[in-house]
Amino acid sequence: MAHDPEGDQTVPETTGTATVRATGVLRPHAEDAFADELAALRAADDRPRPPRWRLSPWAVATYLLGGALPDGTVITPKYVGPRRIVEVAVATLATDRALLLLGVPGTAKTWVSEHLAAAVSGDSTLLVQGTAGTPEEAVRYGWNYARLLTEGPSPDALVPGPVMRAMAEGLTARIEELTRIPADVQDTLITLLSEKTLPIPELGREVQAVRGFNLIATANDRDRGVNELSSALRRRFNTVVLPLPATAEAEVDIVSRRVEQLGRSLDLPAATDATDEIRRVVTVFRELRAGLTADGRTRLKSPSGTLSTAEAISVVTGGLALAAHFGDGVLRPGDVAAGVLGAVVRDPAADRTVWQEYLETVVRERDGWQDFYRACREVTQ
Template structure:
């Protein structure tokens, strides 16, 4: 992501700088280069897709094009997994990205929509209060009372707009939406129509329409999908990073993006502390030290790459604004304790045990151990 203070995409569009531009804006140059590459190679594109399936996957996992354009990876992991996800969108099945919090489900969803439709904004954000109108349609009640049910009084949902355009609609946190509201998707996904009985008509999906949903089953407040709705999806499970190098790379890349977008001053030794935070999270998550010799108790927190990114970014802000510009163990200590200790009793016991058994005995980690004893 570019520094939004001088974001070239925003400047080119003549609009004000924004903190977080949409994917299709932030990576407009890459998308245009991939589009030109498709034309040169003659790669087939499904109806109303901006890019070919091959180019969509390349946009996600990165690569170098024939003209030398470098496409940076947005997803660090299995290319085959992204190929399966993109292939699903070519069919009449919807795509469900399933995984633990912090496994880049929303990130992948946004970039898929940007690469396929050129628009990642047709979004339904799932919460316990999401109403059926968010998936089907609603009404401008002032006009409804004045005119009755007319096309002008109808307020289309993002899903309806996507059907009319032949584009991708995104549904974030599908399992947080109440079950009866979830099932409003069944007719849309199976029949590819959305009835509007008040107007005596229906909206039929144009070629190119599909739905990408994200979900996890670890958070509280989850509503299981009905079997009828689950059958309408192909599920792709996004795993946690398999090795420490990949996870360090993910955290390093996203921290660089965030520090640039937040205009944080550069700091020294970030790489060393990133590796330390990732190591701690992986060991606590897996219940064993990296060398496999010592078992540790896992806390209740997920401790994904997303939490590691937050801890490091907060530490950089402390080092830049309240320190000497060098990221030190004390700068990440308070953040890492807050990420690990969610239950003040059980998690605190597990964390203190990890500090005493593992961290205190690890060469070169003395300053981190002391900082974690008094993170305030």
């Protein structure tokens, strides 16, 4: 990423076909980071588009899954997984049913929802972040209280929420962690999704969704029992389950791609060769996640954490920072050992025992893993 030495202006930098435009922004929105790819797809896309969609469903799927356009432009994969899952998700958004992306933590639910909104509407920022304290106003609308006190309820005092804006403009709204939102706030979505209208009783009016509007929600299936979706609300969604990567090679590919992107955005010097350590971290996470070694010979205890692909990306990125700033730029076992320990040992009592057993019964005996074993033993003491 290039910087303007005379100021804080944006200097586009091309990395493959993706152009990161917001130099001063730590994490550009998908529509900004991949603006060139989206523009190339729009130029080449001659297929029918639903109302107000920036791309056809085929082009949206190509944007997420990657591919090559007739002019030679390479579209980088944003999601590595079964093609049918992406096709079902995109087809859902082309109907009047909302989309619920469900999965364990770290299966790229937020990542996929952001890129879907960017490709469909060109705007991924109409977002409601679900928490235990998310109020009804975040889903519907709020008020400018200074104007409300002086003028009373009026259109000028109304502050539209992201979902309301999406309805009025025919865009795609996003709700993260839907099952974290209190049940009574969730229920405000029922009329909105079934009738495609948002009543504003204070003004005696309503906002009706224009064509092109839809909603993507994500939910963590580890949160079952927190704020379960009512059957009435669940019926308003088409649920797509995002699985963990099916194979170690697929997970290594995902981690490698995301680590490279994050390294560029953080201006980390490129590691000489990080593949071996990425594969090692992925192997550890997959084996502990499954409770079984890759060769199927040894049963293992699983720790309390999820050990997701997202956590593997975080561990490797942290290791690259260590290698770049305190080493010789080569990612080594000592650079990732502390990160692996932190990801595995979430419960200091139970998880530490699981980790020590894994070190002694698996890592210690594995050919070529002696440096990793010693590094992990050093940080585990």
